[in-house]
Amino acid sequence: MQVQRRTHYTNDSRCSCSMPSAVTVPKHVAARLVNLLSQPAHLSSAARAQMAASSWAGTGMTQQDFMHRDECLVVDQSDTIVGTSNKHDCHRFTPAQPRGLLHRAFSVFLFSPDGKKLLLQQRAASKVTFPSVWTNTCCSHPLAGQEPNEVDAPEKIADGSVPGVKAAALRKLAHELGIPPEQVPPASFTFLTRLHYCASDTHTYGPAAEWGEHEIDYILFVRPTQPVTLAPNPDEVDDVRYVDRGELAAMMDPKSGLRWSPWFRILAERFLDAWWQDLDATLDPESKHRDYGTIHHIL
Template identity: 30%
Template structure:
C-alpha cells in the first residue's frame, strides 16, 4: 500500500510542505483536512460509524466522511473523492467554512488540522466501503447535539468539535438548502 502524505500548512492555509500522514499525527503538525456533512430533504444529517479496524477511533460515530486533501487537489475535489471512496456516492458539495482545531487521542496520535467543512445533499442509500465504514444512519442535527451531550464516548473527538461549529452554522441561518449565504 502506498504511503499517504498530508499537506502541511500555516494558519492561513498556505502549503509549507508534505509529510507522511502517520508522522503528521504523531508529531501533531498542522495539516490540511476536510469534513463532509451530507443532509437529506428532511433536514437529517448522514452519520457514519468508523470501521472496526481503523487505526484510531474505531467503531465511533462521526460525520458523513472526512480525510485529507492530496497535494494539488482542491478541497471540493478531495471531498467528492473521499465521499465516493467511503460512502459509494457522489454529490455536489459546498464549502461552508474552515477553522483550525487540535484533538489528541488515547493512542498518542493528535489531529491538528485546518479543516474545510463542506455540505451536500443526498436522498439515496449509500453503498458503504466496509474497510472504512461499519454502519451509517440519518439523524436530525438537534438529536445529534443531544446525543453527543448524553453519550460523548460514542463519537470521534474531532466530530464533537466540528459538529458544534456546523450546528451553530446551521441554526444561525447561514445555510439554506445546502447553499452558503
C-alpha cells in the same frame, strides 16, 4: 491577496494541544515542497491515474499501508502549504513532534434532500486514529499527486470555490460510503469555513497517546436533490445513520455511551445548529455563514 481573520478559542477540555509560538517545519517535509498547484509535467496520464487510484482503490492494502503512502498537505497556521508528508508522520505524536504535523483536511456534512436529516458514520474499528467513534458523513484529507488535482491555490480558497478539496471529498465519499460521484457533483458542495484544532487519541492509546489529529479542516455542506446510494466500505465504516437534530442531540447525550470524533464534537457544539436550523439560508450563495477568510483556531 487573501486576508485571513483569525478567531481563537481556548481552554477546550477536549483539545490537549496548545498553540505553538512558531511553526517549525521538519527538513524532510520542507524538502518535499514543490509546485503543488500543477501536476508534474513528466508524468504520463496513465501514471497520474495510477497515482490517484493507488491511494485506495482495490489494492488490498491495510490502513497502515495507506498511512505511509498517502501524502498530506502540510501547512502553517495561516493554511499556507509548506510541504507534504505521509499520513503516518502527520498523525504521529512524539516528544519531538508533540502535535504531529499541521495539515489540511475536510469534513463533509451530507443532508437528506429535504434537509431534515444529516448522514453520520461510525468509523471502522480498524482505523489507526479514533477508531469506532461517530462523526459526520465523511472526513479525510486532500492529497498531493492526485488527478484531478486536490491542491487549492490561495485564490481558490479566497473565492470559496476550493475545487481541490471538493475533488478529495468526491474521492472519499466514493471510497468510504460508495456514493457515486455523479450523485454529488462539485457544484452541489458549499464551502463554509475552516477549523484549526488539535486532539490526541487518548481514549484509544492512553494519556501518552502517540496518535492524534492536528488539522485545518475545510467544512463542506452538501444537500443532494435525490437520495444518494450508500454502499459503506467495511474497512472504513462500521455503521451509518441519518438523524434529525433531535436524534443527534440524543445520540450526543453522555448517557448514550457513544463516542464522538473531537472535530465533530467541536463543530456540533459551536457551529452546527446555527448552520442547520435554516439550511436554505446557509446554502444560499450570499449566506452570512460562508466565511472563507476566517480560520477558527480552537486549541
